[in-house]
Amino acid sequence: MPKKKNNTTPAENVSAESAKKRGRPAKKQEAPAAKKTEKKKGERQTHVRNPKNGAPRKNEKSVKVVSLGGLGEIGKNMTLLEFEDDIIIIDCGIGFPEEDMPGVDLVIPNFAYLEENRSKVRGVLLTHGHEDHIGGIPYLLRHFNIPIYGTALTIGIIKGKLKEHRMPFTPQLNVVSAGDTVHLGVFAAEFIHVNHSIADACALAINTPSGIIVHTGDFKIDVSPIEGEMINLARFGELGKKGVTLMLCESTNAERPGFTPSEKSVGGTLEELFTANEGKRIIISTFSSNVHRVQQIIDVSLRHGRRIALSGRSMQNVVSAAIELGYMSPPAGAIIDVTEAKHYAPGDITIISTGSQGEPMSALYRMAFGDHRDITLGANDVVIFSSSTIPGNEKLIGRIINELSHNGIKVIHDSVQLGLHASGHACAEEIKLLYQLVKPKFYMPIHGEYRHLAANRNIASFLGAPAENIFVGELGQVLSVSRHRAAFTDTVSAGRTLVDGYGVGDVGGAVLRDRLHLSEDGILIVFASVDLTTRYIVNPPEIVTKGFVYVPDAEDLLYEARIRASEILSDMLDRSKKPNLEAIKERIRRELSKLMMNETGRNPMIVPFITDL
Template sequence: MTENKLKIIPLGGLGEFGMNCLAIRWQDDIIVIDAGLMFPESELLGVDIVVPDITYLVENRQCVRGIILTHGHEDHIGGLPWILSELNVPVYGTEFTLAYVEGKLEEHKLLDSTELIEIAPKSKFTIGPFTIEPIRVTHSLVDCVALAIETPVGVIVHTGDFKIDLSPPDGKAFDLHTFAEYGKRGVLALLQDSTNVDRPGYTPSEWAVKPRLDEVFSRTKKKLFFSCFSSSIYRIRIALDLAQTHHRKVAVVGRSIVESSEIAQDLGYLDIPPGLMINPGQINDYAPENVLILISGTQGEPMSALSRAAVDNHKHARIVSGDTVVLSSRVIPGNEKSIYRVIDHLCRRDANVIFDDGASGLIHVSGHASQEEQRLLINLLRPKFFIPVHGDYRHLKKHAQVAVETGVIGQAILIEDGDVLEITPKEARKNGKVTAGRVCIDSGSNVDVVEDIVIRDRRHISEDGIVLPIITINKLSGKVESQPEVVTRGFAAVDAGLIENARQIVSKTLEGSSSEEKADYGVIKEKVRVDLKRFIQKNTSRRPLIMPVILEI
């Protein structure tokens, strides 16, 4: 009978990278593992984030018992505010993960109404018919866990994101022993991270970057700018250790990296010696060879600290000839154009730019397991059923093949978002689908769901109209050749002077921008759009679609 089968229902993360969310159901009890988001492709105009469609959870809200988080990356916790606005359920996570979650929920005014329950490795807890043991795993973030879930039909293991690092910088190694114990007792199904299935061999330890970074610190004669993902606490820790060794004071620039490092310091993951840190305003008080600037913006985000510093538009972070900039991160697919644009600007400043170009020595290592680590864990657990998770379909398919090649699993099953996988002690098979997909969110003054991007834009234009600031820029000199024009369609100005004032706002933005910014159309369009949007909203309380147009001569 159906009620005697365990159901595994992925709602996100199987068929794409990001937006990880998976439901496990036994009769009238549902637990949810992770609640992630993904960032939109460039064609999704006006969309800030993309989250999983949780129609299935909303329809069965009386059955949902809680959300369990494996770690604190955005692709695993970023969708929480959206989901919790629809479902008021407890959220379980490790200490560090919940510290990230608290800031996110406070920003969305959901902290007071949400029950946060701290979990820890090796400490079992029970939700309905499920007994869950978090197992310590290593990743590019600290305090990450896999989940061993005892269900009425057997043990399910969900790895979360992982790699097998037996000597991480915080000393909290991957818990191979507990995985082996579960393997001895018997595992019904393994859900394993597929992200790096294309990579043979093993993923290097976090320590592997230290020799090359040590060399960079030794050779750098002027200021050293170091950029990594704000959540890469291990990398920040290594940079701080090297700064102390090489007698450099450290300034932290950029909101996300400031917040992450403060949380890590509060929870004991960063032990910062007295006198090492300085305020960004003190950077010029020290000789260039005695300063390290930790700076956010490693993916070339248009308004990040590094992007602004690259075009000499940051109050404290000034990059000059001879300075060194290290980008200690991978290039996330889709961000190549933004990152190489920033690198171009840095090269124009005559800075020495070091990024993950495959040259000698590592400045970045992945946080995900390569093929041999995936095989090792499969051999330890010896599951009856294997389900690859996290990745595009090609990754899931390749991962299933890798798993079958180990020769220790009974069956590898490929499922995608919305598939219902029914499992008994003897068999696992797909049986039907639930509603699944992507929900586009525009997080302006209110969090608006973008049900269909085309309909949304049509509605937007029909209600508030469209404003086209037209700017003429000389491609060679970067100079603005004539006064900006502001053309409107479907937007009625409140008074005759509004359009003229709007033109002045655009002119002021252009005057306050460097020639490099003007030559970078992506940056200058965003600056004009933001300033004009703020002015129009303040003066009309309306939000027309603003699309800057640059005429190149």
């Protein structure tokens, strides 16, 4: 991809006025919307008498809100706003394959609805640089040459990703700052600073013909952030005063009571651990995108007279991007090359590594299994997981902890030590606080499995939101929102598109069922050729199996299968019958399946290759 510096200059569509007053509202743009809200206030009161809000009336203009990802799942977040001829996209992430998707690399949202409305799509607004929000961008850009808007770190991470993908055109990447407003069609989207486990995260307040729609992105309220400001609560309060029609709020930690601890609290835990392990080499694993955590590890290392080495490609990439963009400024010489690490005394070095989720092939995994080029672990090492376990990764992480423990290496992780990690997502009290500031008329929990969405719905109910004003939706459901009414009115195509190798969307339900079937009981293939005209068996049945039985021990069984297949062929080629290749195959499949089930209790996939010569 050719380097195009110009593409990263602030967007044309970003209002110059708001860019000047960073962090301040772009008053001019919002005034009309605010006025309209006031004008219609009288009208609203008449509707208050009617407890059912219902769908917007026919002549009433409404904005459609559609989630193509992020409902009923944590991953592949993507929300569309549509009004007449304009569609804007908020985030476009990836999800990871489930256990019933063998061989699938990753999952992206289904873009069919966007394909159908190609001419309406105006651009993508990105809340932050996590994979579940930006990972689908390279796949989206293959089909839509549309502008992308995000903060500097978000766009920086996307640039790195796009290098690995061949793009048919130069992507239109636009850097914005919190406080900026982007105009796309009828929509005007303001970026609002929030706290999260990655720097430069934003929520969005979008001015629409139905009033203001707030999308929280991923957020927490951190009153002592490592770098930069606390979430811009004041701005959320201002929007609440103006009147917000709809709030889309993330639900990840909605089940957890209280407040999420500050990122700074992790620094205290690290300080204690470094003091307790003076003289030992410390290997510490965390999420590479958590720039602030990495910064804290660097700070505590320097206080203890240690140099720092980075291990793992994504760790090195993110840290160098963060340094380049000014998110991190370690003193010169503090970070050394990982190949030099072995020349330092154990107490003089910290190694920050990828692999906190137990990913096979990650730097930590290779260290644990003695397969790392530059680092060999021993009794003088302490391995610390400064991370939480993402549900589903327990086994992988367990494998590393077991291997290290087996080899006498001390491991410190979240089940033996509190305070090693602080989540980037709001707990119940933080959601309540933001809700009370924004005071939306309608509320829609997003970014969560159903249990999380339900917990978030209960929070809004607890705060007094009428049940009919809270919308827990499904992927593809269309929420039609006018200023005073909202309802699910329609459904558009949505779901998941599977990515396997270079193939996008070519692996579907049928392929997955086959893969699962194969993975459970293997395959049995019957080869034979016949002459349907002369009704002869030209080549008698041969049998090949894979993953079903150990052939040398199953000779009798396979012999029986061959005999049975021969009998079926002879019978079906009988003069009295009308020979039909499909019917022959079907009968072989059915009868051999029954035979194998009776003899072995297994159900291999039976594939008859019968050819008519």
